[in-house]
Amino acid sequence: xxxxxxxxxxxxxxxxxxxxxxxxxxxxxxxxxxxxxxxxxxxxxxxxxxxxxxxxxxxxxxxxxxxxxxxxxxxxxxxxxxxxxxxxxxxxxxxxxxxxxxxxxxxxxxxxxxxxxxxxxxxxxxxxxxxxxxxxxxxxxxxxxxxxxxxxxxxxxxxxxxxxxxxxxxxxxxxxxxxxxxxxxxxxxxxxxxxxxxxxxxxxxxxxxxxxxxxxxxxxxxxxxxxxxxxxxxxxxxxxxxxxxxxxxxxxxxxxxxxxxxxxxxxxxxxxxxxxxxxxxxxxxxxxxxxxxxxxxxxxxxxx
Amino acid sequence: xxxxxxxxxxxxxxxxxxxxxxxxxxxxxxxxxxxxxxxxxxxxxxxxxxxxxxxxxxxxxxxxxxxxxxxxxxxxxxxxxxxxxxxxxxxxxxxxxxxxxxxxxxxxxxxxxxxxxxxxxxxxxxxxxxxxxxxxxxxxxxxxxxxxxxxxxxxxxxxxxxxxxxxxxxxxxxxxxxxxxxxxxxxxxxxxxxxxxxxxxxxxxxxxxxxxxxxxxxxxxxxxxxxxxxxxxxxxxxxxxxxxxxxxxxxxxxxxx
Numbered sequence: 001x002x003x004x005x006x007x008x009x010x011x012x013x014x015x016x017x018x019x020x021x022x023x024x025x026x027x028x029x030x031x032x033x034x035x036x037x038x039x040x041x042x043x044x045x046x047x048x049x050x051x052x053x054x055x056x057x058x059x060x061x062x063x064x065x066x067x068x069x070x071x072x073x074x075x076x077x078x079x080x081x082x083x084x085x086x087x088x089x090x091x092x093x094x095x096x097x098x099x100x101x102x103x104x105x106x107x108x109x110x111x112x113x114x115x116x117x118x119x120x121x122x123x124x125x126x127x128x129x130x131x132x133x134x135x136x137x138x139x140x141x142x143x144x145x146x147x148x149x150x151x152x153x154x155x156x157x158x159x160x161x162x163x164x165x166x167x168x169x170x171x172x173x174x175x176x177x178x179x180x181x182x183x184x185x186x187x188x189x190x191x192x193x194x195x196x197x198x199x200x201x202x203x204x205x206x207x208x209x210x211x212x213x214x215x216x217x218x219x220x221x222x223x224x225x226x227x228x229x230x231x232x233x234x235x236x237x238x239x240x241x242x243x244x245x246x247x248x249x250x251x252x253x254x255x256x257x258x259x260x261x262x263x264x265x266x267x268x269x270x271x272x273x274x275x276x277x278x279x280x281x282x283x284x285x286x287x288x289x290x291x292x293x294x295x296x297x298x299x300x301x302x303x304x
Numbered sequence: 305x306x307x308x309x310x311x312x313x314x315x316x317x318x319x320x321x322x323x324x325x326x327x328x329x330x331x332x333x334x335x336x337x338x339x340x341x342x343x344x345x346x347x348x349x350x351x352x353x354x355x356x357x358x359x360x361x362x363x364x365x366x367x368x369x370x371x372x373x374x375x376x377x378x379x380x381x382x383x384x385x386x387x388x389x390x391x392x393x394x395x396x397x398x399x400x401x402x403x404x405x406x407x408x409x410x411x412x413x414x415x416x417x418x419x420x421x422x423x424x425x426x427x428x429x430x431x432x433x434x435x436x437x438x439x440x441x442x443x444x445x446x447x448x449x450x451x452x453x454x455x456x457x458x459x460x461x462x463x464x465x466x467x468x469x470x471x472x473x474x475x476x477x478x479x480x481x482x483x484x485x486x487x488x489x490x491x492x493x494x495x496x497x498x499x500x501x502x503x504x505x506x507x508x509x510x511x512x513x514x515x516x517x518x519x520x521x522x523x524x525x526x527x528x529x530x531x532x533x534x535x536x537x538x539x540x541x542x543x544x545x546x547x548x549x550x551x552x553x554x555x556x557x558x559x560x561x
Contacts, residue, residue, distance in 0.1 A: 220403070
């Protein structure tokens with residue numbers, strides 16, 4: 001009866017894909033708590049595009065060797081992220097503007113450079129990923145990145161939480177806000193590289209925002225946001241993988257669609273912050289005052 | 305008065321020849337002040353007088369052009385002085401997933417550092433801070449579900465857990481109704497009576513005398529400082545709110561031209 005669940009994993013490529021989904025989904029899901037609370041989603045989007053010139057240079061210098069691609073993408077994204085930060089600090093240009101300029105320049109440079117690559121690079125593959133084609137080296141990179149990011153986030157959660165909530169107060173308490181900001185951006189770039197092969201650069205952003213945003217509509221605890229985001233990212237990725245296998249659809253798109261669907265359901269029906277449940281509730285009364293009001297009405301009816 | 309309170313009251317905040325500039329244009333210049341602990345001080349001045357700038361310089365968020373800030377032998381380097389700064393309420397993200405207790409626990413960061421376990425002593429300090437601010441019943445509430453006065457008290461509780469000694473508050477009374485204002489005023493006076501130094505920027509001249517026992521008049525430079533009964537005079541008020549400070553707009557235009 002469970003054969004439909006097990007059948008896909010007769011294929012080795014599906015075993016690798018599932019492992020990739022678990023790792024990438026969980027790591028990005030955990031990190032998404034930080035992206036949502038620090039409002040880094042647009043930054044993440046810009047960075048994902050700026051990976052391209054790094055990939056192009058990697059291809060030109062090393063061919064399609066994954067390590068070359070990895071180093072190239074990492075350097076390019078860090079260059080854009082830190083460059084934007086530098087420009088916004090040293091001039092009157094704000095960070096969103098400098099980021100917008102730098103990442104489009106980087107993206108254009110990447111397109112131009114790809115023309116010089118001897119190997120033909122499929123842009124489509126880079127944009128939308130292909131988790132069914134995970135090689136051993138890709139898996140190793142994903143392992144490495146997950147085991148670098150997750151322990152760091154757990155160990156440093158205390159200073160990170162202070163920084164996320166109110167960075168200027170955190171600074172007066174001795175939290176090294178600048179260092180932590182750079183660290184968070186670096187982790188963001190790393191996690192994006194790990195999801196490159198799985199869902200591609202465009203869809204990586206979905207994995208980095210949807211899980212924690214969904215939990216945010218249910219819960220008021222940071223722990224729930226962090227771990228819940230991780231598990232939701234993991235389960236959503238695996239569900240998307242199954243869907244793509246059975247319906248023969250692109251895997252990256254399926255993963256993001258599943259996560260998006262869960263988010264929409266939460267947006268509508270979450271008991272606390274969902275819009276439908278908010279409309280159904282007594283509009284003007286807080287739970288406590290509602291209870292008191294009902295008590296009083298009941299007492300009056302009892303007397304009468 | 306206990307021995308400890310007496311000892312705390314002997315501490316002072318010394319500001320010597322302090323100048324803070326934005327783009328070479330001083331917002332606060334050549335300020336000299338010596339404020340003793342145990343007082344509840346109002347910081348009065350028009351918009352742009354440098355009230356927030358002064359606070360940020362005291363906690364070490366802004367570099368000073370000249371001069372120094374010293375509190376009981378501690379310099380103004382970030383995290384060094386037992387000083388806490390409460391920004392205006394509008395600057396806080398109240399939707400952040402955080403309970404009142406979680407907020408107060410954040411105050412223990414300096415004691416705990418990055419990794420050390422949150423221990424029994426920390427829990428007691430947090431409980432005591434919550435009790436002092438009458439927030440024990442609200443400890444598990446989300447910070448977004450508090451009233452304006454409760455939000456101020458939650459941040460004060462966090463400062464208490466931090467074992468702060470100097471409290472700098474930016475417009476703490478803004479947007480509070482009369483009853484919450486009175487309650488917060490009492491809380492601040494209690495803090496001062498326990499040997500702390502409380503300095504709050506303030507806008508409403510009508511209730512200054514009820515809320516504070518000392519006043520700093522600031523408009524780019526120091527206009528007057530002293531006990532409320534002595535310095536809260538029509539002359540000082542007029543001087544503070546009508547004078548054109550060097551950092552004022554008119555001068556700025558002159559410089560550009």
